[in-house]
Amino acid sequence: MYRALVRVLKAYRFRLEPSPAEARGLARVAGCCRFVFNRALALERQRFERGEKHLGYAALCKELTSWRRAPATAFLAEAPTHPLQQALKDLDRAYRNFFEGRAERPRFKKKGRHDAFRYPDPKQFQVDDGHGRVKFPKLGWLRYRRSRAVSGTPKQLTLSREGGHWFVAIQTECELSAPVHPASSAVGVDLGVAKFAALSTGETFAPVSSLLKHAKKLARAQRALSRKVKYSRNWRKQKARIERLHTKVARIRHDFLHKTSTTISKTHAMVVLEDLSVRSMSRSARGTVDAPGRHVRAKAGLNRSILDQGWGEFRRQVEYKQTWRGGLVLVVDPRNTSRTCPACGHVSAENRKTQAVFLCVRCGHAADADVNAARNILAAGHAVIACGERVQQGPSMKQEPAVSEAAA
Numbered sequence: 001m002y003r004a005l006v007r008v009l010k011a012y013r014f015r016l017e018p019s020p021a022e023a024r025g026l027a028r029v030a031g032c033c034r035f036v037f038n039r040a041l042a043l044e045r046q047r048f049e050r051g052e053k054h055l056g057y058a059a060l061c062k063e064l065t066s067w068r069r070a071p072a073t074a075f076l077a078e079a080p081t082h083p084l085q086q087a088l089k090d091l092d093r094a095y096r097n098f099f100e101g102r103a104e105r106p107r108f109k110k111k112g113r114h115d116a117f118r119y120p121d122p123k124q125f126q127v128d129d130g131h132g133r134v135k136f137p138k139l140g141w142l143r144y145r146r147s148r149a150v151s152g153t154p155k156q157l158t159l160s161r162e163g164g165h166w167f168v169a170i171q172t173e174c175e176l177s178a179p180v181h182p183a184s185s186a187v188g189v190d191l192g193v194a195k196f197a198a199l200s201t202g203e204t205f206a207p208v209s210s211l212l213k214h215a216k217k218l219a220r221a222q223r224a225l226s227r228k229v230k231y232s233r234n235w236r237k238q239k240a241r242i243e244r245l246h247t248k249v250a251r252i253r254h255d256f257l258h259k260t261s262t263t264i265s266k267t268h269a270m271v272v273l274e275d276l277s278v279r280s281m282s283r284s285a286r287g288t289v290d291a292p293g294r295h296v297r298a299k300a301g302l303n304r305s306i307l308d309q310g311w312g313e314f315r316r317q318v319e320y321k322q323t324w325r326g327g328l329v330l331v332v333d334p335r336n337t338s339r340t341c342p343a344c345g346h347v348s349a350e351n352r353k354t355q356a357v358f359l360c361v362r363c364g365h366a367a368d369a370d371v372n373a374a375r376n377i378l379a380a381g382h383a384v385i386a387c388g389e390r391v392q393q394g395p396s397m398k399q400e401p402a403v404s405e406a407a408a
């Protein structure tokens with residue numbers, strides 16, 4: 001049998017254990033990257049105001065060279081070149097997203113927010129997996145908490161600070177022969193708010209509303225912050241507390257999504273999902289200036305729990321996990337999946353009298369509303385396969401994943 005080779009990218013994330021001096025070194029590089037980003041952004045804005053041409057990455061790299069030579073910014077010469085260039089690349093990408101209407105105008109980076117930098121070239125760093133350490137130019141060897149072995153060839157390295165700790169993400173690449181999924185079953189998945197996921201098999205996954213649970217706590221902590229004198233000792237302490245809270249929420253959600261997507265991907269060769277555009281849903285709730293959304297408040301709450309539960313991230317995870325296992329993800333049109341009777345085919349909004357119960361007004365078929373929707377989604381998936389309807393397949397092999405978390 002012919003089996004193709006697939007290129008698989010993986011990412012491993014470990015907590016670094018820098019000495020105080022090493023942590024200062026990391027912060028210094030992150031600071032230089034932020035400086036370069038902000039300075040380049042200021043330059044582009046200035047040029048824009050004067051009606052001059054946008055510079056872009058290559059021209060900014062030339063500017064960077066002159067900044068490294070200038071006496072006033074000589075400290076940049078102390079920092080490794082590649083991460084500084086990557087900061088310019090980030091700005092370039094942010095501008096491209098802005099020009100193409102995908103994002104807002106790039107903004108200045110603030111100190112202490114998203115401190116990160118990366119080495120894109122394996123020649124610039126070394127990974128000593130056996131001893132759990134990584135080496136960079138000008139920083140030397142740094143130890144990390146080795147919670148698992150790193151497989152594949154390291155391609156890129158990202159260092160970031162989160163909740164007061166430094167982390168290293170090692171992205172690797174390896175070639176595998178295309179796998180064949182061990183299961184042969186297919187499943188429809190209905191994503192919701194009351195239940196995070198209902199499967200056509202009848203199985204359901206309760207949501208993790210970590211953000212909602214922590215929202216009050218966070219709001220209180222933020223109010224406390226506003227009462228403190230900015231940049232005072234207590235203000236900094238409170239700021240760190242808030243950041244830790246955010247990190248905790250993110251970790252709970254991350255774990256939940258990975259457990260759920262792994263369970264589903266392991267058990268079923270074909271997973272059918274609805275094409276829920278989380279983004280457009282969040283956007284429509286805000287409404288426009290002329291016609292503010294009618295149910296803005298209710299929708300805002302719903303959207304918060306959508307974002308809280310990470311449907312978009314869940315779909316991304318299921319897609320790459322299926323790709324690894326040789327499974328398939330189908331994305332189908334969500335219209336009528338919640339109001340179609342699987343027994344007689346009658347379609348009516350009346351069929352779903354309450355959030356939880358499905359009751360067909362024509363034939364009397366009754367079922368759990370979410371499981372019922374999952375069955376319709378599965379049927380739609382089978383229809384796609386049978387008659388070759390338009391189908392959106394998941395992305396190919398280019399995603400990072402298997403993130404190993406060494407924190408805690």
Ligand SMILES: [Zn+2]
Nearest residue numbers: 341344360363
């Ligand atoms: Zn019916």
